[in-house]
Amino acid sequence: xxxxxxxxxxxxxxxxxxxxxxxxxxxxxxxxxxxxxxxxxxxxxxxxxxxxxxxxxxxxxxxxxxxxxxxxxxxxxxxxxxxxxxxxxxxxxxxxxxxxxxxxxxx
Amino acid sequence: xxxxxxxxxxxxxxxxxxxxxxxxxxxxxxxxxxxxxxxxxxxxxxxxxxxxxxxxxxxxxxxxxxxxxxxxxxxxxxxxxxxxxxxxxxxxxxxxxxxxxxxxxxxxxxxxxxxxxx
Numbered sequence: 238x239x240x241x242x243x244x245x246x247x248x249x250x251x252x253x254x255x256x257x258x259x260x261x262x263x264x265x266x267x268x269x270x271x272x273x274x275x276x277x278x279x280x281x282x283x284x285x286x287x288x289x290x291x292x293x294x295x296x297x298x299x300x301x302x303x304x305x306x307x308x309x310x311x312x313x314x315x316x317x318x319x320x321x322x323x324x325x326x327x328x329x330x331x332x333x334x335x336x337x338x339x340x341x342x343x344x
Numbered sequence: 345x346x347x348x349x350x351x352x353x354x355x356x357x358x359x360x361x362x363x364x365x366x367x368x369x370x371x372x373x374x375x376x377x378x379x380x381x382x383x384x385x386x387x388x389x390x391x392x393x394x395x396x397x398x399x400x401x402x403x404x405x406x407x408x409x410x411x412x413x414x415x416x417x418x419x420x421x422x423x424x425x426x427x428x429x430x431x432x433x434x435x436x437x438x439x440x441x442x443x444x445x446x447x448x449x450x451x452x453x454x455x456x457x458x459x460x461x462x
Contacts, residue, residue, distance in 0.1 A: 286448040335388055
């Protein structure tokens with residue numbers, strides 16, 4: 238199975254900050270990397286698909302980059318509604334696997 | 345509007361069975377890839393199974409041989425039959441669409457909680 242490792246596991250930041258979350262795959266996954274966020278008690282929501290594609294309806298402050306084994310999710314200016322847990326997911330091969338999550342908290 | 349609504353969760357004893365359903369609206373389940381993903385309490389996300397538009401199915405190793413994914417085209421519903429349940433199967437189970445032939449999940453249902461305990 239392909240292992241996905243996110244860093245950091247948790248992050249404290251303020252409204253207006255620029256934030257970057259990293260995801261590393263245990264082998265090359267080309268651009269088959271997706272990002273979701275999840276708020277407590279809610280289902281995950283797709284933010285970025287295929288490493289850099291912005292899902293319809295998602296604000297442009299979210300962006301993704303990377304290919305191969307190293308990927309990043311950047312939030313250019315944090316808004317109050319962005320405080321959540323973020324997950325990366327590889328869709329290169331079955332079983333699809335997720336990172337362990339990055340909890341983004343208000344400083 | 346594309347929407348998924350899960351049902352069927354509950355409390356079951358170890359070794360027991362449960363059947364989850366996911367009712368879809370706004371699209372046809374048979375025309376796309378449909379998945380189950382689960383999340384144990386306080387833990388991360390774990391992909392469980394997929395059924396392709398052609399009917400082929402795949403499973404995570406942790407559930408292979410115990411869980412069966414299927415769909416009811418007449419009801420536009422996705423199902424997950426779970427047998428020989430273990431305490432480690434306790435989780436919120438989400439159904440999720442992979443639009444077209446994509447491999448990302450959107451949207452997700454609200455989830456249904458399965459608790460395996462004696």
